[in-house]
Amino acid sequence: MALATAATPAETSIVIAIGSNRPHGRHGRPAGVVRAAVKALGEAGFPAAAVSPILGTRAVGPGGRDYANAVMTSSTVLTPPEIVVALKAVERGFGRRGGRRWGARVLDLDLIAWGAGVWPGRLLWRQSRGVAAPHRSMHLRDFVLAPMLTVVPDWRHPVIGLTVRQMHARLRNG
Structure with missing residues (x-):
């Protein structure tokens, strides 16, 4: 299933994870930071089509404080490296x-999915050190998959081949 957005043919649907602790x-x-981030992302050219x-x-690693997490869908003509630059801004x-790396942060934005695309390409996805889409660890993170279940449960990971629903079930069932 395609991501649920009103993308034009030249645009790609994306999923952005939003977190704050x-x-x-x-x-x-x-x-409140997560809600404000959705608005700021819209102003930065990523209008929300759906928000979880x-x-x-709970924090992963030594970050300490618990997180507020959500995901949103949008669409863009940008490539993953360009998207990441905009998210960092x-x-x-x-x-x-x-x-x-695991410290407390006011806002953490991650590109999770880029339609059915794989960046930097199917053969380099696992080995590359830079930007990757889909996010390399998304299938291992309940704080990403649980919110995705509410907005794109049938999105299929283009490398792993499982839907969000299936990845979440596997993660929960260990």
């Missing part, structure tokens, strides 16, 4: 600075 001076608690409910999740607009 630090309050923001203007947007408040992490759930915001879920509270939105993060910086919320005060995110470089730091520890």
Whole structure:
């Protein structure tokens, strides 16, 4: 099933994961940061076609604080590297600075899916160190799959071959 967006033929449907585990001076608690990020992403050229409910999740790694997580769908003509540059600019607009990989953050945005496309290509997807679409670890992260179930449950991972529903069931059943 295609991602549920109103994409034109020249655009590709995308899924963006949104997370926060630090309050923001203007947007408040992490759930407020996630809501504000959806609006900021629209202003940055990624209007939301669908937005999942915001879920509270435990931190992975030494990040400490629990997260507010959601996903949204949109569409774009940009390539994954261009999308990631735009996402990083939105993060910086919320005060995110470089730091520890697993540290607390006011806003974390990740490109999760790029339609049925694979970036940088099916043969290089697992080995490349740079930008990858679909996100290399999405199938291992409940905080990504659970919100995706609410907006694109039938999206099929172009490398693994499973739907979001199937990946989530496998993750939950261990």
